[in-house]
Structure formats: structure tokens, C-alpha cells
Amino acid sequence: MASKKDQFISACATLAKGEAGNTGEWRAKRPIIDLSKCTPCKKQKDTCYLCWLYCPDGTVKRGIPLEIDLQYCKGCGVCAQVCPTKAIRMEVEEQFVLSECVIQEEVE
Amino acid sequence: MSKVQIINGNETAAMGAKLCRVQVIAAYPITPQSKIPETLIKYVESGELEAEFIRVESEHSALTVCISASTVGARVFTATAANGLAYMHEQLHWAAGARLPIVMALANRGLGAPWTIFNDMQDSISQRDTGWMQVYCRDNQEIMDSIIMAYKICEQLHVPMMVCFDGYVLSHTVMPVEIPDQKQVDAFLPPYVPHLQVDGPDPININPVMLADPRTNAQGVSCPSYMGFRMRLQETLESAGDVILNVGREFGDVFGRSYECLLWKYRTEGADTILLTMGSLANEASLAVDALREKGWKAGAVALRVFRPFPAATLRQALSDAKHVVIFDKNISYGNEGATCTETKAALFESGLRPTITNYIVGLGGKSITAADLEAATIKSVEQKGQVSTPQWIGVAV
Amino acid sequence: MTTKVMQLPEEEYMLPGTRACSGCGLSLAYRHILKALGEKTILTIPACCLTVLHGLYPSTSVRLTNINTAFATTAASATGIAAGLKALGKTDYTVVGIAGDGGTFDIGIQALSAAAERNTDFLYICYDNEGYMNTGTQRSSATPMGAFTTTTPGTKIEHKKDILAIMEAHGIPYLASASPAYPLDLYDKVAKAKNIQGTRFMHINIPCPPGWGFSTDDLVKLGKLAVDTAMWVLLEIENGVLRLTGRSRSMARSGKKKPVSQYLKLQGRFKHITPEQIDYLQDWIDKRWQRFLQRHELSGTA
Numbered sequence: 001m002a003s004k005k006d007q008f009i010s011a012c013a014t015l016a017k018g019e020a021g022n023t024g025e026w027r028a029k030r031p032i033i034d035l036s037k038c039t040p041c042k043k044q045k046d047t048c049y050l051c052w053l054y055c056p057d058g059t060v061k062r063g064i065p066l067e068i069d070l071q072y073c074k075g076c077g078v079c080a081q082v083c084p085t086k087a088i089r090m091e092v093e094e095q096f097v098l099s100e101c102v103i104q105e106e107v108e
Numbered sequence: 109m110s111k112v113q114i115i116n117g118n119e120t121a122a123m124g125a126k127l128c129r130v131q132v133i134a135a136y137p138i139t140p141q142s143k144i145p146e147t148l149i150k151y152v153e154s155g156e157l158e159a160e161f162i163r164v165e166s167e168h169s170a171l172t173v174c175i176s177a178s179t180v181g182a183r184v185f186t187a188t189a190a191n192g193l194a195y196m197h198e199q200l201h202w203a204a205g206a207r208l209p210i211v212m213a214l215a216n217r218g219l220g221a222p223w224t225i226f227n228d229m230q231d232s233i234s235q236r237d238t239g240w241m242q243v244y245c246r247d248n249q250e251i252m253d254s255i256i257m258a259y260k261i262c263e264q265l266h267v268p269m270m271v272c273f274d275g276y277v278l279s280h281t282v283m284p285v286e287i288p289d290q291k292q293v294d295a296f297l298p299p300y301v302p303h304l305q306v307d308g309p310d311p312i313n314i315n316p317v318m319l320a321d322p323r324t325n326a327q328g329v330s331c332p333s334y335m336g337f338r339m340r341l342q343e344t345l346e347s348a349g350d351v352i353l354n355v356g357r358e359f360g361d362v363f364g365r366s367y368e369c370l371l372w373k374y375r376t377e378g379a380d381t382i383l384l385t386m387g388s389l390a391n392e393a394s395l396a397v398d399a400l401r402e403k404g405w406k407a408g409a410v411a412l413r414v415f416r417p418f419p420a421a422t423l424r425q426a427l428s429d430a431k432h433v434v435i436f437d438k439n440i441s442y443g444n445e446g447a448t449c450t451e452t453k454a455a456l457f458e459s460g461l462r463p464t465i466t467n468y469i470v471g472l473g474g475k476s477i478t479a480a481d482l483e484a485a486t487i488k489s490v491e492q493k494g495q496v497s498t499p500q501w502i503g504v505a506v
Numbered sequence: 507m508t509t510k511v512m513q514l515p516e517e518e519y520m521l522p523g524t525r526a527c528s529g530c531g532l533s534l535a536y537r538h539i540l541k542a543l544g545e546k547t548i549l550t551i552p553a554c555c556l557t558v559l560h561g562l563y564p565s566t567s568v569r570l571t572n573i574n575t576a577f578a579t580t581a582a583s584a585t586g587i588a589a590g591l592k593a594l595g596k597t598d599y600t601v602v603g604i605a606g607d608g609g610t611f612d613i614g615i616q617a618l619s620a621a622a623e624r625n626t627d628f629l630y631i632c633y634d635n636e637g638y639m640n641t642g643t644q645r646s647s648a649t650p651m652g653a654f655t656t657t658t659p660g661t662k663i664e665h666k667k668d669i670l671a672i673m674e675a676h677g678i679p680y681l682a683s684a685s686p687a688y689p690l691d692l693y694d695k696v697a698k699a700k701n702i703q704g705t706r707f708m709h710i711n712i713p714c715p716p717g718w719g720f721s722t723d724d725l726v727k728l729g730k731l732a733v734d735t736a737m738w739v740l741l742e743i744e745n746g747v748l749r750l751t752g753r754s755r756s757m758a759r760s761g762k763k764k765p766v767s768q769y770l771k772l773q774g775r776f777k778h779i780t781p782e783q784i785d786y787l788q789d790w791i792d793k794r795w796q797r798f799l800q801r802h803e804l805s806g807t808a
Contacts, residue, residue, distance in 0.1 A: 010314070055534075176550065307599070
């Protein structure tokens, strides 16, 4: 019989990052930031950050330099479109996956 | 000191909820239960009861309000009947699966179509699969007592309960009811402590989507599947009998009326013919038993008090000497037979006991059913030697 | 004063790696809604895309307590939470019900109307992706005329239901219309609504890439076009006084409004819209825009 001590009387989920797994694996394209065009980086000032503002998944980390969490970035391309200086471009994901495989082989 | 008032079933139910210091009430009026929300509103507006009364727009919302209020930790109450209960159906499943100690007063009434405002048990019987516990009251005193016991049982088991009583027959009939003393109720029923903390340090996502297999959470703990949670509900109900009996005995110790039983027995000692009923019809059944005994029959009556969880073992014991069982159902599972009949046969299956079983469908849509009807039906079924296996209807001229 | 980007809290209440589609308008809107709500919020969410975003048991991606509820019940569930908390003396929580257009315009409208009529103390947010997207793009009464859905495989012939007018008719203290294409405007509205007593209703435009048929990277561009064409209008109605906000307010001043065809042609769902339907839509937009301009003039903030 379920007692008060049974933590599974009813269903409660607890917090976890990557609830859907490594959603970076969904990507067909990944964002690459050209820091020479990125305004906060160029001005060394907390400014713009429109890519952080508009990322639907919150995978952009505000800061100098900006970082994108590739483990979870789904590659939607919104950041590239909203960037006012076109500092972000979307590159086909395959080339990175392949090159990572190549690196793996070299190590072995 | 408790005192006696002459009140009807609806007023009794409202008073019972008040004594239990319910904190959130959401109930939509429906014949024959409308007096329950009306009475409760009077208590709240006069300050006699400190509660939030939500004037919802439907029964579906009424039960939803209760579910959410109970989830955050308030003691809740609702009441309905017939089509109102049917309207809540989706949420009945939800409340049980969410493991919430919601108590509902149910004034049994037949369902449309066609319309009836009068009594039968099709409404609550139709909901027997939902996971709610169900008790059936023979008189208004039992309504009062059952509501008070319900909170104690539900808050221990984390399962909701409906306290059922016949519409009009009890809801609108005044009879003496001993009103328990508030202090005694407070001692018997401490404040509700929910099993969830919505304002705890860690956020929780309550009753989310889940999959068919167990999965491990971020802390590495293996968590149940949908079936795992549902099995827990069933396991709780399977062992609920002991809690119900203990609370019934404790109630007797405090208030002087014991409910340490899952069913009522009347003159069953040495009986070979048993009349089986639920609710107020138990009273007519006892009168029929007296009449049969006068004629030399060894007759007795059994009335189920608790219908869910179904008291199979207790019922087997009560019917162990019976050669004939005559089952009167104020309901029918269309395409088959009366629900009590089916469940009784199932209970007897594993025992090897094989009395004759006859099923009568009675009282639908408030059709009057008398002790004389029950007596005549019993005599007829014994003459039939249990060879009529389909349900027989009493009181239908056309 | 409008909040600026750097003033937004950096903390995310929605952790990355959710089940939301790539480029999901709801996901973007939700990030900022949650930032504005902050701690001491209890959510209640019906069966919809947001349920999936919140995650499958035993994990959740959102750092606020949520009580999942049946499809038709968002406002009733919120009512129960508010009543329970009040009965328990826990008065420092914001109760928020968040549902899609299905759960608001259609199956949930009865409970919503009742809660608003009682001026229940809660914030109701409708995220409007203009269809039953979680079940595969069937039409809702929020689907615009001319759109393809799986249950309007030609085009939808009925016009979009005017939910703002319906909710305004309940006499509630605050209503707002917002868009994730303008997240600062959205954030400010949620932050304001949070501190108002009574029923607050927010209607948010949620572009949906799979449901509407557009490339994910156009999410913000499309959201902005919706506002630029006045297909979607950013506004607030406080105690009956309507005022345009943000981009819509600028448009009122400049008098510039783009033709709706520019918005429609970016979306696959309008592939079969007829010229008559486009004319009807443009006419409806123009007339509604005029009505909003008139009310906005009276607000004293034009």
C-alpha cells in the first residue's frame, strides 16, 4: 500500500537540462560566429546581444566572446538572421561531423 | 454534546462538509442536489465556514477546481448527480490518477436520455472503473458519518471517494440525524497534509506525459511508468479495506456509531435465501426479510456499504450459506446485467460456492419499489430455481 | 519605460534541450514570459505543445512548478490553484494559466469565460499558433481565413475568432496582445500583468514553422511582418482604455502599414488562398486598424 513515504504516490517530474537529449544532434546547420564582426566583441562592451535575445532555446550565452552551446543548439538559424552585422553564418553540419570523425581516426 | 436535528440528505451532506472544515468548495447545482451548494454558500457567507466557494459554470470545472485546489494542499468538497457526474467523467479519472483525497456527495439520479430527475444508481455505478472509492448510504445519518469518515480515509490513502445517497428518497426526505460535535470532529479529523509540496524549494512538473516503460531521472533514480503509477492506485485500493474498517471502528469509539464493516447484514444467521441491495433499498429489503421470515422462510439481507473497493472476500463470507441470492440493481450495464450481480458472481467464482443468482432491475428513473415487490421477487426467483439468467425488470407495465 | 536588452534577467527558467521544434515561436516567447514571471509563480498547462516542451516524465525543462491539467480546463485549474492558495493564506504567488489557441478559443473557452466573469485573480496567457499544432495542424477557430490545415485542406473559409473582443466583453482589468518578434514589449507586458489583481488576459502571436510552412530562420522576420501588416497588433487594454504599443504604436504615428500579401506569401499554409480571401483579409485588417487607431487616439498616449 502506498504510504506517505512513497515518493511515487503521484507523478512529479524534476528539473533536468537536455530533457529531450542532446538536441544539438537535430542540426542540419550550425551557427558560426565571426568575432571580428560581432559588436560586443569588437567594442568589448555588453551591447547588442540580439542573438541571445532571439534564440528560441536559450543556447546563446551572453558574454565577450559570445558562446553558443552546441550540445543543445537546434540550428534554427534565427540568430544568423537577426544579427545586425551579419556576424553569424549557418554552415552545413555534416562537414563538422565528418571532420570530427576524421580527428577520431587520427587519434586511434 | 451532539444534538439531533430533523434534516434531509442534502442538508446533512452540507453540514458534514462544514464539520470537516473544508477549505475550497466548487459545486454546480443539479436536481436533486442543489440544496447542497445553497446550504454551503449560506455557511460561508455567514462566516460559519471559512472556505472559498467557487461559483463554477459547470461540473467539469467544479471537479477541476477541486483537483487543483487539492493539489496545492486545500481540503476540498464537491457534490453532484446524474448528468453532472457524467459531465465530470474525464476529471474523475484524473482525480484518482492524481491521487487526491477529494470527497464528493452524490445524490443518485438516473441519466438522460430520456430525461429523469428521479432516483436510480446508474450515475455512480457507471463510474466504478475510475478509481474512486464508493460508499452507499442507507439513511441520512450514514450520509453525515460517511462524509466525516471519507476525509480520514481519503487523506490516508490518497484516493478520492464519492458518498452516494438516493436522490429524493434521502436527499429530500427529512429524518433525525445526530449532529456530531465540532470539537470531536476536529479531534477525529486533523488538518489535511498533502503528499506534494507545490511551494517547496524545488520546482516540480505534476502529472506530466509519461511513457510505457520506467525511466531514470537526472538524479539517477528509476521512476515508474504509466502502468507503474496506475498499479499503485490499484494496490492501494486492494488494501484499502483495512483502513476503511479501522476508521469505521475509530468513528464508533468517538461518536458511538460503529462502521467497522464493509457491508450490512440483516437476519443472515441461518439464512439460505439472501436479498442483496445497496443504499436506501436496504431498508425495504429488511422489511421483506421480516415478511418472509413470518412465512417460515430462512431469509436474510445483505447491503453493500462499500462498493469500491469491491468487498469480494467479505461478500463471499456473507453468502457462504446461501442457496439463493436475489440481487436487486438500481442500475444496469446495458448489454449485460446489473453491476452488483456481475460483481457478486465474479466474487463467488473462486469460492466454489454456487447459489442460484437472480438479478432484478428495479427503480430506474425513480420507479417506486416496495418491500412487497422485493418479497414477491424473492419468492419468484426461488420458484425459477435460478434458471433465468438474464436480468428481470420489476415495475415496467409496458 | 521599455526594458532594454541588457536589463533583462540573464537567468533562464527554460533550460536548453527541450522537445520544442527547432525555431519554435512558443519556445522564444516562453523564455521571456518566464523571465518576467520569475519565482513565486505556479503554472497550469493543458494538453498542448507546451506540455511537450515541459518534458516527459521523469524530467522537466522548466524551473517553475507546473500543474498539468486536462485540455478544456486551464482557467478552471488556475481558479482552483488560486482558491486553494487563498484558503491556505499563501498570497504571494502569481497563478498563471497558459494554453494554446485550441485550449483558449475552442475547447477551453467556457471555463475561461467563467473565470473571467468571476474576475478570478490569475494571469491567462494564450499562445496562438493558429491551429491544433500539437496534434498535427488541424484547424482551430483561431486559424486565419485562407489557411491550409489538415481539416481545411483547401483553405479555411471562416474568419479568425476575435478573442480580444470576447475577453474585453468580460470587463476584466487588463488585456494585451504581444509577439515574440518583439520580446522586450512582451516581457514588459507580462511583468506589468503580474502585478495587477483580477483576471489578466494576454494573446501572443506564435509563428509555427511546421504548421505554417516557413523556414525556421524566418521566425522573427515573419513575426515582424505580422505586426508590420497589422495582421497582428501590439496593444494593451487597461480598464477599457486601448493603447497601441511598440512597433504598432510607431506605425500609428508614421501611418505606414505593409500590404498583407507580403506576410501571406512567406508561408506555405497560404499557398491556395484565393484573391477574394486576400481582399477580405486586407479589408478586415484595414477596418480593424482604423478602429484601433481611433481608440488609441483617445488613450492620451498617441
